[in-house]
Amino acid sequence: MITNARVLQADWVPREIVHRNPEKNLLQTALQPVADGGRPEDALITGPSGAGKTCLARYSLQQIEEERLDIHTKHVDCWAASKPFRVLLELLDPVAPTHDIHRTTARDTMLSRLRDVDAPYLAVLDEADQLGDPGLLGELYSIPKLTLVLVTNDEQSLSGLFDERLRSRFRSGVHVHCDSYSLDTLVSILDRRARGALEPGAVERPQLERIADAAAGDARRAISILRRAARRAMDDEAGVIDGSHITPAIPEAAREQRQADLERLNDHQRAVYAVLANADGGAAPKAVYEEYTQRVSSPKTKRTVRDYLGKLQSYNLATATGEGPARRYHVVEIDSPEAEPAAE
DNA sequence: CGTCCACTGGAAGCCGTGGCGC
Protein backbone atom coordinates (compact mmCIF):
# COMPACT_ATOMS: atom_id res chain seq x y z
CA MET A 1 0.00 0.00 0.00
CA ILE A 2 2.46 2.68 1.19
CA THR A 3 5.61 2.77 -0.88
CA ASN A 4 7.06 6.09 0.27
CA ALA A 5 5.64 7.36 3.56
CA ARG A 6 7.83 10.45 3.47
CA VAL A 7 5.66 11.95 0.72
CA LEU A 8 2.69 11.93 3.10
CA GLN A 9 4.49 13.85 5.83
CA ALA A 10 3.21 17.37 6.47
CA ASP A 11 6.56 19.03 5.83
CA TRP A 12 7.32 17.26 2.55
CA VAL A 13 8.20 19.75 -0.17
CA PRO A 14 7.36 18.52 -3.68
CA ARG A 15 9.89 18.78 -6.52
CA GLU A 16 7.54 20.99 -8.43
CA ILE A 17 4.73 23.23 -7.26
CA VAL A 18 1.97 23.04 -9.82
CA HIS A 19 -0.97 24.82 -8.24
CA ARG A 20 0.57 28.08 -7.21
CA ASN A 21 2.20 29.27 -10.40
CA PRO A 22 1.34 32.98 -10.23
CA GLU A 23 2.25 33.08 -6.55
CA LYS A 24 5.44 31.14 -7.15
CA ASN A 25 6.52 33.44 -9.97
CA LEU A 26 5.77 36.55 -7.98
CA LEU A 27 7.85 35.35 -5.06
CA GLN A 28 10.70 34.21 -7.23
CA THR A 29 10.82 37.55 -9.02
CA ALA A 30 11.13 39.24 -5.66
CA LEU A 31 13.86 36.94 -4.41
CA GLN A 32 15.77 36.38 -7.64
CA PRO A 33 18.14 39.33 -7.04
CA VAL A 34 19.63 37.37 -4.12
CA ALA A 35 20.83 34.74 -6.54
CA ASP A 36 22.17 37.43 -8.85
CA GLY A 37 23.99 39.24 -6.08
CA GLY A 38 21.56 42.14 -5.89
CA ARG A 39 19.13 43.46 -3.35
CA PRO A 40 15.92 41.42 -3.24
CA GLU A 41 12.53 42.82 -2.36
CA ASP A 42 10.87 42.29 0.98
CA ALA A 43 8.25 39.60 0.72
CA LEU A 44 5.13 38.79 2.65
CA ILE A 45 3.08 35.62 2.17
CA THR A 46 -0.44 35.58 3.57
CA GLY A 47 -3.35 33.14 3.47
CA PRO A 48 -5.38 30.76 5.64
CA SER A 49 -3.89 27.65 7.21
CA GLY A 50 -3.21 24.78 4.86
CA ALA A 51 -3.17 27.03 1.79
CA GLY A 52 0.40 26.14 0.91
CA LYS A 53 2.21 29.21 2.25
CA THR A 54 4.91 27.28 4.04
CA CYS A 55 5.29 24.89 1.15
CA LEU A 56 5.70 27.81 -1.24
CA ALA A 57 8.28 29.50 0.98
CA ARG A 58 10.30 26.32 1.49
CA TYR A 59 10.17 25.56 -2.18
CA SER A 60 11.49 29.00 -3.09
CA LEU A 61 14.34 28.63 -0.62
CA GLN A 62 15.26 25.31 -2.19
CA GLN A 63 15.24 26.78 -5.66
CA ILE A 64 17.63 29.53 -4.69
CA GLU A 65 19.87 27.14 -2.78
CA GLU A 66 20.21 25.09 -5.92
CA GLU A 67 21.19 28.12 -7.98
CA ARG A 68 23.75 29.56 -5.64
CA LEU A 69 26.07 27.72 -3.28
CA ASP A 70 27.36 30.77 -1.41
CA ILE A 71 24.04 31.74 0.04
CA HIS A 72 22.61 30.94 3.42
CA THR A 73 18.99 30.02 3.94
CA LYS A 74 16.90 29.25 6.99
CA HIS A 75 13.30 28.48 7.75
CA VAL A 76 12.22 29.55 11.23
CA ASP A 77 8.91 28.47 12.72
CA CYS A 78 8.04 31.42 14.95
CA TRP A 79 5.35 29.46 16.68
CA ALA A 80 7.93 27.08 18.07
CA ALA A 81 10.38 29.95 18.54
CA SER A 82 8.27 32.93 19.47
CA LYS A 83 10.78 34.57 21.80
CA PRO A 84 13.33 36.93 20.25
CA PHE A 85 16.14 34.89 21.74
CA ARG A 86 14.95 31.68 20.09
CA VAL A 87 14.44 33.35 16.73
CA LEU A 88 17.91 34.89 16.79
CA LEU A 89 19.42 31.58 17.81
CA GLU A 90 17.72 29.83 14.90
CA LEU A 91 18.87 32.53 12.52
CA LEU A 92 22.46 32.28 13.73
CA ASP A 93 22.50 28.51 13.53
CA PRO A 94 23.52 28.11 9.86
CA VAL A 95 25.86 31.10 9.70
CA ALA A 96 27.75 31.53 12.95
CA PRO A 97 28.96 29.48 15.90
CA THR A 98 26.25 29.17 18.55
CA HIS A 99 27.92 26.92 21.13
CA ASP A 100 28.77 29.90 23.35
CA ILE A 101 25.27 31.39 23.13
CA HIS A 102 22.99 30.86 26.06
CA ARG A 103 19.69 32.10 27.36
CA THR A 104 21.22 35.27 28.77
CA THR A 105 23.34 36.34 25.82
CA ALA A 106 22.56 39.95 25.03
CA ARG A 107 20.39 40.49 22.00
CA ASP A 108 22.93 42.97 20.61
CA THR A 109 25.62 40.31 20.61
CA MET A 110 23.45 38.01 18.55
CA LEU A 111 22.40 40.79 16.19
CA SER A 112 25.98 41.90 15.58
CA ARG A 113 26.94 38.33 14.73
CA LEU A 114 24.19 38.32 12.16
CA ARG A 115 25.52 41.61 10.80
CA ASP A 116 28.95 40.03 10.38
CA VAL A 117 27.63 37.45 7.95
CA ASP A 118 29.34 38.10 4.62
CA ALA A 119 27.17 36.13 2.20
CA PRO A 120 23.55 36.85 1.36
CA TYR A 121 21.20 35.30 3.84
CA LEU A 122 17.61 34.45 2.99
CA ALA A 123 15.38 33.59 5.93
CA VAL A 124 11.71 32.66 6.12
CA LEU A 125 9.91 33.66 9.31
CA ASP A 126 6.93 31.34 9.33
CA GLU A 127 3.93 32.29 11.50
CA ALA A 128 5.62 35.66 11.90
CA ASP A 129 2.56 37.08 13.68
CA GLN A 130 3.57 34.94 16.67
CA LEU A 131 6.63 37.09 17.27
CA GLY A 132 5.83 38.77 20.53
CA ASP A 133 8.34 41.56 20.15
CA PRO A 134 7.61 44.48 17.81
CA GLY A 135 11.22 45.67 17.92
CA LEU A 136 12.77 42.51 16.60
CA LEU A 137 11.54 42.79 13.03
CA GLY A 138 12.91 46.31 12.77
CA GLU A 139 16.29 45.16 14.04
CA LEU A 140 16.38 42.25 11.63
CA TYR A 141 15.50 44.52 8.74
CA SER A 142 18.45 46.73 9.51
CA ILE A 143 20.82 43.86 8.70
CA PRO A 144 21.99 44.45 5.12
CA LYS A 145 22.74 40.89 4.00
CA LEU A 146 19.60 39.44 5.52
CA THR A 147 16.45 39.14 3.44
CA LEU A 148 13.29 38.10 5.22
CA VAL A 149 10.22 36.40 3.87
CA LEU A 150 7.39 36.77 6.37
CA VAL A 151 4.64 34.16 6.37
CA THR A 152 1.38 34.65 8.25
CA ASN A 153 -2.25 33.65 8.29
CA ASP A 154 -3.07 36.67 10.40
CA GLU A 155 -2.06 39.80 8.57
CA GLN A 156 -3.82 41.91 11.18
CA SER A 157 -1.71 40.89 14.13
CA LEU A 158 1.43 40.87 12.01
CA SER A 159 0.97 44.50 11.06
CA GLY A 160 0.62 45.21 14.77
CA LEU A 161 4.33 44.38 14.95
CA PHE A 162 5.21 47.00 12.32
CA ASP A 163 6.16 50.54 13.08
CA GLU A 164 5.55 53.21 10.44
CA ARG A 165 8.93 52.71 8.80
CA LEU A 166 8.44 48.96 8.41
CA ARG A 167 4.92 49.49 7.17
CA SER A 168 5.98 51.72 4.32
CA ARG A 169 8.77 49.32 3.50
CA PHE A 170 6.26 46.53 3.20
CA ARG A 171 3.92 48.53 1.08
CA SER A 172 6.69 48.71 -1.50
CA GLY A 173 7.58 45.03 -1.14
CA VAL A 174 5.93 42.01 -2.68
CA HIS A 175 2.75 40.64 -1.20
CA VAL A 176 1.87 37.07 -2.16
CA HIS A 177 -1.57 35.94 -1.13
CA CYS A 178 -2.57 32.25 -1.15
CA ASP A 179 -6.30 31.57 -1.06
CA SER A 180 -7.75 28.36 0.30
CA TYR A 181 -7.54 25.57 -2.23
CA SER A 182 -10.63 24.73 -4.21
CA LEU A 183 -11.99 21.21 -4.03
CA ASP A 184 -10.57 20.34 -7.45
CA THR A 185 -7.14 21.66 -6.64
CA LEU A 186 -7.10 19.81 -3.37
CA VAL A 187 -8.05 16.58 -5.14
CA SER A 188 -5.24 17.17 -7.59
CA ILE A 189 -2.74 17.78 -4.78
CA LEU A 190 -3.89 14.60 -3.04
CA ASP A 191 -3.62 12.71 -6.31
CA ARG A 192 0.01 13.74 -6.79
CA ARG A 193 0.86 12.81 -3.23
CA ALA A 194 -0.92 9.48 -3.56
CA ARG A 195 1.02 8.68 -6.70
CA GLY A 196 4.27 9.48 -4.96
CA ALA A 197 3.49 7.63 -1.78
CA LEU A 198 1.13 4.75 -2.58
CA GLU A 199 0.98 1.79 -4.89
CA PRO A 200 -0.72 2.51 -8.22
CA GLY A 201 -4.49 2.29 -7.94
CA ALA A 202 -4.46 2.37 -4.17
CA VAL A 203 -6.95 5.22 -4.09
CA GLU A 204 -9.55 6.41 -6.56
CA ARG A 205 -10.79 9.87 -7.35
CA PRO A 206 -14.13 9.63 -5.45
CA GLN A 207 -12.23 8.79 -2.30
CA LEU A 208 -9.87 11.70 -2.81
CA GLU A 209 -12.88 13.95 -3.30
CA ARG A 210 -14.31 12.72 -0.05
CA ILE A 211 -11.07 13.58 1.73
CA ALA A 212 -10.76 16.95 0.00
CA ASP A 213 -14.31 17.78 0.95
CA ALA A 214 -13.68 17.00 4.61
CA ALA A 215 -10.52 19.09 4.61
CA ALA A 216 -12.36 22.26 3.55
CA GLY A 217 -9.55 23.80 1.53
CA ASP A 218 -6.81 22.90 3.98
CA ALA A 219 -4.10 20.87 2.26
CA ARG A 220 -2.29 19.98 5.46
CA ARG A 221 -5.45 18.50 6.87
CA ALA A 222 -6.26 16.69 3.63
CA ILE A 223 -2.85 15.04 3.53
CA SER A 224 -3.12 14.08 7.17
CA ILE A 225 -6.44 12.35 6.46
CA LEU A 226 -4.98 10.56 3.46
CA ARG A 227 -2.02 9.37 5.51
CA ARG A 228 -4.25 7.97 8.24
CA ALA A 229 -6.63 6.36 5.76
CA ALA A 230 -3.70 4.72 3.98
CA ARG A 231 -2.40 3.38 7.26
CA ARG A 232 -5.80 1.91 8.09
CA ALA A 233 -6.05 0.30 4.66
CA MET A 234 -2.62 -1.19 5.17
CA ASP A 235 -3.55 -2.57 8.59
CA ASP A 236 -6.66 -4.10 6.98
CA GLU A 237 -4.46 -5.59 4.29
CA ALA A 238 -6.83 -4.00 1.81
CA GLY A 239 -5.58 -3.26 -1.67
CA VAL A 240 -7.43 0.03 -2.00
CA ILE A 241 -8.50 2.84 0.31
CA ASP A 242 -12.27 2.96 0.68
CA GLY A 243 -14.84 4.82 2.73
CA SER A 244 -14.36 2.56 5.74
CA HIS A 245 -10.78 3.80 6.00
CA ILE A 246 -11.55 7.44 5.31
CA THR A 247 -14.54 7.91 7.63
CA PRO A 248 -12.63 7.27 10.86
CA ALA A 249 -9.53 9.02 9.52
CA ILE A 250 -11.32 12.37 9.32
CA PRO A 251 -12.02 12.90 13.04
CA GLU A 252 -8.74 11.17 13.84
CA ALA A 253 -6.82 13.79 11.89
CA ALA A 254 -8.72 16.55 13.68
CA ARG A 255 -8.06 14.99 17.07
CA GLU A 256 -4.40 14.56 16.25
CA GLN A 257 -4.16 18.26 15.49
CA ARG A 258 -6.02 19.11 18.68
CA GLN A 259 -3.75 16.88 20.72
CA ALA A 260 -0.66 18.49 19.23
CA ASP A 261 -2.04 21.93 20.06
CA LEU A 262 -2.81 20.92 23.66
CA GLU A 263 0.67 19.56 24.16
CA ARG A 264 2.13 22.97 23.51
CA LEU A 265 0.34 24.33 26.59
CA ASN A 266 1.57 24.25 30.16
CA ASP A 267 -0.41 22.63 33.01
CA HIS A 268 -2.22 25.82 33.98
CA GLN A 269 -3.19 26.59 30.41
CA ARG A 270 -4.48 23.04 30.01
CA ALA A 271 -6.51 23.43 33.23
CA VAL A 272 -8.15 26.53 31.78
CA TYR A 273 -8.88 24.61 28.61
CA ALA A 274 -10.40 21.79 30.69
CA VAL A 275 -12.68 24.30 32.41
CA LEU A 276 -13.94 25.52 29.06
CA ALA A 277 -14.30 21.97 27.75
CA ASN A 278 -16.51 21.11 30.73
CA ALA A 279 -18.74 24.14 30.44
CA ASP A 280 -21.80 23.65 28.31
CA GLY A 281 -22.66 26.64 26.17
CA GLY A 282 -19.67 28.67 27.19
CA ALA A 283 -18.48 30.12 30.45
CA ALA A 284 -18.30 33.66 31.85
CA PRO A 285 -14.80 34.92 32.64
CA LYS A 286 -15.48 35.02 36.36
CA ALA A 287 -16.77 31.45 36.39
CA VAL A 288 -13.79 30.30 34.36
CA TYR A 289 -11.43 31.76 36.89
CA GLU A 290 -13.25 30.36 39.90
CA GLU A 291 -13.44 26.90 38.38
CA TYR A 292 -9.78 27.10 37.39
CA THR A 293 -8.70 27.91 40.95
CA GLN A 294 -10.54 24.75 42.10
CA ARG A 295 -8.63 22.62 39.66
CA VAL A 296 -5.05 23.59 40.39
CA SER A 297 -3.11 23.70 43.62
CA SER A 298 -1.48 27.13 43.31
CA PRO A 299 -3.53 29.17 40.86
CA LYS A 300 -2.15 32.11 38.90
CA THR A 301 -3.78 35.52 39.02
CA LYS A 302 -6.76 36.60 36.96
CA ARG A 303 -4.57 38.70 34.76
CA THR A 304 -2.39 35.72 33.86
CA VAL A 305 -5.41 33.56 33.20
CA ARG A 306 -6.61 36.26 30.79
CA ASP A 307 -3.35 35.85 28.94
CA TYR A 308 -3.90 32.10 28.91
CA LEU A 309 -7.36 32.59 27.43
CA GLY A 310 -5.77 34.73 24.76
CA LYS A 311 -3.27 31.99 24.07
CA LEU A 312 -6.01 29.38 23.74
CA GLN A 313 -7.66 31.60 21.16
CA SER A 314 -4.48 32.10 19.20
CA TYR A 315 -4.04 28.32 19.17
CA ASN A 316 -7.58 28.05 17.87
CA LEU A 317 -8.59 25.98 20.89
CA ALA A 318 -11.14 28.46 22.22
CA THR A 319 -13.28 31.35 21.08
CA ALA A 320 -14.84 34.29 22.83
CA THR A 321 -18.22 35.86 22.16
CA GLY A 322 -19.81 39.02 23.51
CA GLU A 323 -18.23 42.15 24.92
CA GLY A 324 -17.78 43.47 28.39
CA PRO A 325 -19.97 41.75 30.98
CA ALA A 326 -21.58 39.62 28.25
CA ARG A 327 -18.27 37.91 27.50
CA ARG A 328 -18.34 34.10 27.17
CA TYR A 329 -15.59 31.66 26.37
CA HIS A 330 -16.08 28.38 24.53
CA VAL A 331 -13.84 25.57 23.38
CA VAL A 332 -13.68 25.13 19.62
CA GLU A 333 -15.36 21.80 18.91
CA ILE A 334 -13.23 19.67 16.64
CA ASP A 335 -16.16 18.28 14.72
CA SER A 336 -17.73 21.65 14.05
CA PRO A 337 -17.09 23.51 10.81
CA GLU A 338 -15.39 26.39 12.61
CA ALA A 339 -12.75 24.06 14.01
CA GLU A 340 -10.35 25.42 11.41
CA PRO A 341 -11.70 28.83 10.54
CA ALA A 342 -10.19 30.55 7.57
CA ALA A 343 -8.23 33.24 9.37
CA GLU A 344 -7.86 36.58 7.69
C1' DC B 1 -30.81 57.66 29.82
C1' DG B 2 -27.25 57.55 33.26
C1' DT B 3 -24.71 54.92 36.38
C1' DC B 4 -22.60 50.75 37.62
C1' DC B 5 -19.74 47.04 37.09
C1' DA B 6 -17.44 43.15 34.70
C1' DC B 7 -14.05 42.58 31.70
C1' DT B 8 -10.00 43.67 28.82
C1' DG B 9 -5.31 44.44 27.86
C1' DG B 10 -1.24 47.78 28.29
C1' DA B 11 2.51 49.20 31.36
C1' DA B 12 5.60 48.74 34.96
C1' DG B 13 7.82 46.30 38.33
C1' DC B 14 9.13 41.95 40.93
C1' DC B 15 11.52 37.67 41.16
C1' DG B 16 13.90 33.37 40.14
C1' DT B 17 17.23 31.56 36.91
C1' DG B 18 21.62 30.87 35.11
C1' DG B 19 25.91 32.24 32.67
C1' DC B 20 29.66 35.73 33.05
C1' DG B 21 33.41 38.40 34.79
C1' DC B 22 36.10 39.38 38.62
Next chain:
DNA sequence: GCGCCACGGCTTCCAGTGGACG
Protein backbone atom coordinates in the same frame (compact mmCIF):
# COMPACT_ATOMS: atom_id res chain seq x y z
C1' DG C 1 32.38 32.08 45.26
C1' DC C 2 29.90 36.37 44.57
C1' DG C 3 27.65 40.10 42.60
C1' DC C 4 25.95 41.41 37.97
C1' DC C 5 22.96 41.26 34.31
C1' DA C 6 19.40 39.91 30.86
C1' DC C 7 15.47 37.52 30.43
C1' DG C 8 10.93 35.24 30.86
C1' DG C 9 6.96 34.51 33.63
C1' DC C 10 4.22 36.52 36.59
C1' DT C 11 1.72 40.06 39.49
C1' DT C 12 -0.02 44.58 40.40
C1' DC C 13 -2.11 48.55 38.90
C1' DC C 14 -5.06 51.00 36.02
C1' DA C 15 -7.59 53.31 32.18
C1' DG C 16 -10.87 52.32 28.76
C1' DT C 17 -15.00 49.90 26.99
C1' DG C 18 -19.55 48.35 26.65
C1' DG C 19 -23.50 45.57 28.34
C1' DA C 20 -26.79 45.42 32.36
C1' DC C 21 -29.86 47.46 35.22
C1' DG C 22 -32.57 50.85 37.83
